[in-house]
Amino acid sequence: MRVALLVTCLNDALFPETGRSVVRLLRRLGVEVEFPEAQTCCGQPMVNTGYLDEAVPLLRNFVDTFEGYDAVVTPSGSCAGSVRHQHRLVAHRAGEKLLSRRAEQLAPRVYELSEFLVDVLGVEDVGATFPHRVAYHPTCHSLRLLGVGDRPSRLLRAVRGLELVDLPGAEECCGFGGTFALKNAETSVAIGQDKARNAVASGAEYLVAGDRSCLMHIGGLLSRQRAPVGVLHLADVLASTEEQR
Amino acid sequence: MSRTFVGMPAFPEAAHRALGNQQLRANLGHATSTIREKRAKVVAEVPDWEDLRRAGAAIKDDALLHLDEHLVRLEEQLTSRGVVVHWARDAAEACALVAGVARDHQVEEVVKVKSMATGEIGLNEALEREGIAAWETDLAELIVQLGDDLPSHILVPAIHRNRTEIRDIFATAMGAAGRPAPADLTDDPARLAEAARLHLREKFLRARMAVTGANFAVADSGTLVVVESEGNGRMCLTLPEVLVAVVGIEKVVPTWRDLDVLLRLLPRSATGERMNPYTSTWTGIAPGDGPQEMHVVLLDNGRTRALADEVGRQALRCIRCSACLNVCPVYERTGGHAYGSVYPGPIGAILNPLLRGVGVDDQVDSLPYASSLCGACYEVCPVRIDIPEVLVELRAQVVDAHRGRRHGASERLGMRTAARVLRSGRRLAAVEWLGGRLPMPRRLGPLTAWTRERDLPRPARRSFRRWWRREGGAR
Numbered sequence: 001m002r003v004a005l006l007v008t009c010l011n012d013a014l015f016p017e018t019g020r021s022v023v024r025l026l027r028r029l030g031v032e033v034e035f036p037e038a039q040t041c042c043g044q045p046m047v048n049t050g051y052l053d054e055a056v057p058l059l060r061n062f063v064d065t066f067e068g069y070d071a072v073v074t075p076s077g078s079c080a081g082s083v084r085h086q087h088r089l090v091a092h093r094a095g096e097k098l099l100s101r102r103a104e105q106l107a108p109r110v111y112e113l114s115e116f117l118v119d120v121l122g123v124e125d126v127g128a129t130f131p132h133r134v135a136y137h138p139t140c141h142s143l144r145l146l147g148v149g150d151r152p153s154r155l156l157r158a159v160r161g162l163e164l165v166d167l168p169g170a171e172e173c174c175g176f177g178g179t180f181a182l183k184n185a186e187t188s189v190a191i192g193q194d195k196a197r198n199a200v201a202s203g204a205e206y207l208v209a210g211d212r213s214c215l216m217h218i219g220g221l222l223s224r225q226r227a228p229v230g231v232l233h234l235a236d237v238l239a240s241t242e243e244q245r
Numbered sequence: 246m247s248r249t250f251v252g253m254p255a256f257p258e259a260a261h262r263a264l265g266n267q268q269l270r271a272n273l274g275h276a277t278s279t280i281r282e283k284r285a286k287v288v289a290e291v292p293d294w295e296d297l298r299r300a301g302a303a304i305k306d307d308a309l310l311h312l313d314e315h316l317v318r319l320e321e322q323l324t325s326r327g328v329v330v331h332w333a334r335d336a337a338e339a340c341a342l343v344a345g346v347a348r349d350h351q352v353e354e355v356v357k358v359k360s361m362a363t364g365e366i367g368l369n370e371a372l373e374r375e376g377i378a379a380w381e382t383d384l385a386e387l388i389v390q391l392g393d394d395l396p397s398h399i400l401v402p403a404i405h406r407n408r409t410e411i412r413d414i415f416a417t418a419m420g421a422a423g424r425p426a427p428a429d430l431t432d433d434p435a436r437l438a439e440a441a442r443l444h445l446r447e448k449f450l451r452a453r454m455a456v457t458g459a460n461f462a463v464a465d466s467g468t469l470v471v472v473e474s475e476g477n478g479r480m481c482l483t484l485p486e487v488l489v490a491v492v493g494i495e496k497v498v499p500t501w502r503d504l505d506v507l508l509r510l511l512p513r514s515a516t517g518e519r520m521n522p523y524t525s526t527w528t529g530i531a532p533g534d535g536p537q538e539m540h541v542v543l544l545d546n547g548r549t550r551a552l553a554d555e556v557g558r559q560a561l562r563c564i565r566c567s568a569c570l571n572v573c574p575v576y577e578r579t580g581g582h583a584y585g586s587v588y589p590g591p592i593g594a595i596l597n598p599l600l601r602g603v604g605v606d607d608q609v610d611s612l613p614y615a616s617s618l619c620g621a622c623y624e625v626c627p628v629r630i631d632i633p634e635v636l637v638e639l640r641a642q643v644v645d646a647h648r649g650r651r652h653g654a655s656e657r658l659g660m661r662t663a664a665r666v667l668r669s670g671r672r673l674a675a676v677e678w679l680g681g682r683l684p685m686p687r688r689l690g691p692l693t694a695w696t697r698e699r700d701l702p703r704p705a706r707r708s709f710r711r712w713w714r715r716e717g718g719a720r
Contacts, residue, residue: 007709007710012709012710013705013708014703014704014705016705016712019709020712020717035709035710035713035717035718036670037670037710039670040667040673046660046664049644050613050639050642050644050645051657051664052644054664057664061669093638140618140619140620144623144624172574173574173617173621177617177618177619179614180618183257184256184260184575184615185694185697186257187575190578191575191578191617192699224698
């Protein structure tokens, strides 16, 4: 099985450690993951802001880059959601019938990290050690668009030393929303403050989620407030082992 | 009592005002979480809820697909039962028709059943200009009207008010509108309801004409249906001599059988009740019983425009339950006024642009962006309106409408530049290399909206792709 990593443009430029975590984790599980260097961005920022024409070349690049693989794994519920639910529609709307069909065929082979681990590899205990108190925030697109359910929690519960605590109002949006965070910054922050407050109230040392974008927003609020809660991607937790510490 | 939404600012500015109001935030947070929990509890009781949602969507879709036939059938049935049917292209025509009926009967006041359509067309204000007082009889609408306020929720238009505020509004404003509130009025809910009942009773008994909307109109039999919780609607529908119903053309359903599904979906989604308390149905005039003159105004006002939108037409399935408002993280913080319409929240963010068209009014164009696209609205919608999908489609329409105009030019340039960089991995690699080396710019431009209250991460000195090339891929 040829497996490609869609690292996402955000992780590539701002959070490369999360991409490295995915590589380390998958190799530990025996997966020979490849990184096709032609990849850029799934186009979601353009699509969700209404710039569909601008997004079409990105979609084409995405399909060109990844359609030769058996599985595409990505540490982002949001990017996986965009690829699986939007690409076909955006291409169709632009009159790109062939691209739409290719996108439709590729879509089911694109997996968010927890889906890939649990559904494709069939593992829940990935052999990680992380002796900390952790709260899990289910990001909206992984929760509602993909329906990853309790896969991330199952993976976290199997991590040695990790104590999973409840996050109040866990299923409520954090208020990031892509360019919403800029266009409606005040509302975005108001929603995020409640999420940050709940993260602190949970008593966790780390708030963990499957999307660096949401974590950038929540973490940006927490660090500005000098709150005693850090943010980590699910991949970062699952990649950490005894030897590393 | 003549405040309207006309001239409201675009969403971000309107939200700014609302977010600063701590009382409003507290009232809304409390009210929405209460209704949310109630709804979740009663929906969980229905094992085939998802099938019911699918059935509701299919019924409405089918009704909309053959709207032309159903409307003609509805008109035939109503006419044969003594009802006068009028067709109104827009708000002005609809208001003129209702005012005309009032003038014909020389009435100076009308009592009103809670109705979204009459709010949409600004009927109260139009009647007021003709010297006719329109009295709201739904408790929450009464609070809004007496407070010279605007509705902020579809189902609970005074959701932004708490008990103490309502007491004060009743105490100060009831006297000018009719029977004053008792001098010793407290904020006890039972006392507040009693004051409203006494105030309204005199209006019900005096009024000669009533105006209503309709939740559903059954084409097969010419039956109109009103779903309400307080019984005030039934008073309006039975006591006056003349009854006018303003009905959006999308309210038509083919048969009574279709009502079965919709009347099961609506109360659980709306108020979190298993069954609706007062469901009134009437089929034309019954000689000697109830109103002896009936009119129905079938209202377009943008509905055919919405119907022509391939993606957006699903919004016409809406049965006005408000479940999407109650779960919306944006609505919960900003409240309804920020949307500048009687239709606030997620459904308002798509319905208003669909009814009015985009590219004309900045306020309307701002609405599709008033969402984080979290998808909670779609999850609870009883007729499965994919609101996030429609929001993205409308954003595309807004962007396309402004192409070639100065408005939004800098954002367009930014998106185009980003898209050019992101067209190839090599271009992106070059920009990342540069970004990791340049100092953070002093002026962040649009990013200041981010940094005002949030820290911003620095671009990594070594991007992931650089790491992969140097050591990652080599192991």
